[in-house]
Amino acid sequence: MTADQPISVTCTVNGETQTLEVGAGETLLQTLRRRLWLTGTKEGCLEGECGACTVLIDGAPVASCIQSAAAVDGRDIRTIEGLSDGERLSPLQQAFLDHAAVQCGFCIPGMLMTLTALLEQQASPSREEVETALAGNTCRCTGYQQMVDAAMTAAGRERA
């Protein structure tokens, strides 16, 4: 039996302060999906490899399936639900639609979070840098090219 003494965690999620009672072994992914009903963050491999569960913690992409929820006290968390400015999609979200970079969509939240972090750190990456940034995100549907095109458009580096 796990000693399920809940741990109190205070963090911001998509700009709102949340105080949550989480289990000792609980992952951030579980907290987001089950306690906050933020189901946009996806459950894929649960091994930190596929990237479907990527969220931003203090601006850096993290696989939430292997991130302890208890350890996010005081941190700033952003999920796919927080990416748009209300009704307005972020330029990256819009570029994904414009480039038909979305197929089944299951990898998309993680892809968008990883690329959002990249573009925040590096306004104008090269294609190679975008591809390297995606080393922790698997998409089985698209073959990636339209996603990289979308990232380049969002970065203002339209393909020549």
Add this chain to the structure above:
Amino acid sequence: MKVVGSSVQRSDGEAKVRGDAVFGADLAVPGMLHARLLRAPVAAGIIRHIDTAAAKASAGVRDVVTGADVLNERAGVAVFDNPLFATDYIAYEGEPIAAVVADTAEQAEAAIRKVELTIDAETPVATPGQALMSDARMVHPSWAEFGTVGGIDFNRDGNIVSQILLDPGDVDGAFKRADRVIEGVYQTPRQYQAYLEPKMALATFEAGRYTIQVSHQYPFRLRDRLAQVLDVPKSAVRIVGHHIGGGFGAKLDLALEPYAAVLARRARRPVMMLNNPEEERLTAPCRENATVKVRSAVLNDGTILAQDVDVVFDSGAYANNHPATASIPIFMFGSIYRVGTARIRNRMVYTNTAPTGAFRGVSGPYLVFAAERHMDQIANELGRDRREYRLAMLAEDGHKMLNGQALEELSILHKAFDLVEERAPWAEQGKGKLRGVGIAAAVWLTNPQPGQATVKLNEDGTLTVVTAATDSGSGAVTTGLRQIAAECLGISADAVTITMPDTDVAGFDAGSQGSRTTHVAGRAVYDATTGVREKVIEKAAAMLETAKEDLVIEDGVVHVAGVPEMSLGLADVAMAATFSQGPIAASGSYTTPPPPHDPSRTKGMLFSTWPTPTYHVHLAEVTVDAVTGKVTVERYIIAQEVGRTINPDAVKGQVLGGLAQGLGYTLWERVDIDAGRYVQRNFESHGLPLACDMPEVEFVLMENPEAAGPYGAKGAAEPSIVPVAAVIANAVSDAIGAPIDDIPITPEAVLDALERS
């Protein structure tokens, strides 16, 4: 054309980029319980005892069931060999043995571990070679008693699940007349679909009917298969489809649904099931591992008098849909190249491994791999240029495939070779040390199976398309069908809403498989919308007091041609119609008729023709690192014929996605089997392609509208995976000067071959 041919955005795109789209795995309903399966821990064994007492007493547990508690008849799509639960023996690692339902998934998981199993493990029949040995243990001792669909016998024989033999009778004579006999053996591994969303099912039982909410590629098959295993009428099962996180063929048949259904009925509560990632990897119906032997009787001038093809593939522990697709080799040899005559034998074999199944392109990728590696081999042995030899052997319009069906448009393939040549002149490719070029061609089909659609004109002038067609990512439903309806009525695609699948609401549809949605469901939508259009015109003519022939519909407005002021909005027509004669709606149904062929050649084959063919030529240039053995794809060109492009960006996405899966299959992905058990047991070890692995791709789209298709569309999504292994292996073999006839082409395999050469 206004809407067809433009890159309209998918109707679920915004929900998917916002994280709002609800996939099957995201579902939750009030009061739902959670269930887990106990799966076999060994590949083969005799079950001596199953003790569920401790599991039943475990915290939160509502029910535990085994094969003793439920109807556990053997069932299947083709051969009735697969029970819900293993009861007396285990046929593969991962086979369900018991199911536990509890208040939480964690409680169900904990209880599963308390089921006590007593098993006498047996040595698994691990490979087709072992299964075919004369003294092999029978994977299913009672195989002879299994029923089959329609009573077809499939030439079953012990561990042989099904076999086909096409033997025109003059093959051996041709081999006697040959100047030389050229022979090759081509081996390919399993390939895991690796969709990111695990399989799931959410079942409820109410008023004598089961409702299953699920992310599934083929809801109507699921309905029919559930009816079969639950022994209830088809109408007692309702399937409601949700967004599908990838399928690629893996979500076409039963998985968790029957267990969720049985448990929901017993518990009188909704039951949710979700595979964990390891279960998914152990039980996904991978593309089958196969060995293809090809012998050709060749004259010194290059003429192929005959081919003798022997395919053996691994069905795994159950037959799945394989007996239905067993005939595909008869369409992959002797179809695009002139080979005189050919004998084709295909045996699918039971082993103690997870059942294999459908993965994009089914057996096509390995059959084309064998056929096109073999063409290189013949050309090389004859000292002919590999491209020139192909062109010399390429058949002309009207050439008959081995089933007697004529391919009327083979000239498209000649054109595809030309278009590739324009972009990448053969003589200039692959020059230099450890650099090579490969080329391969294929004819692929568009799945002909039926679809129905109902189109309703809403009272605001928009359309709703009611269909059970599913979109597992391709956009065929969320863009293609909407565009076809919009074009046909004369409105924008934004004004077309399309339903999610629900078998209670929509007519039969054969699901997302074999690129059929745009062609078949699209034709049904086209016909239905044409019916709506006629009713709109009729009503508007009465309202405008003009002749029907004078009216056109453009941008949502009906007007007299050339007189834009004499007009009515579609909303006005719809309202007027609804409250006079009744709402405007119409239906359409379609299935591709089988092309003419010679039935005497396809006796006993469920799949006897190659409907709505499309044509493909791929070329790749590769380099090989002599030190590491790493293969780099420097350039990749695809010339693909699609009939008519409905949505250029969506087609491109399908072509690129299929190529990525093909490159993974050829170069990086692994599904190794050791003594019946999968070796790769975590996500990373599968070696799926990443963004940085993808080459620059040049895509040449060829249009050639097909009369029966909506606006001329044929299938487009499936085939780009089909020639990839052949092309890459041909290029690598060229680069290193030694034949590569097995995939995956790992760095070690390359270094080995380099050493041999």
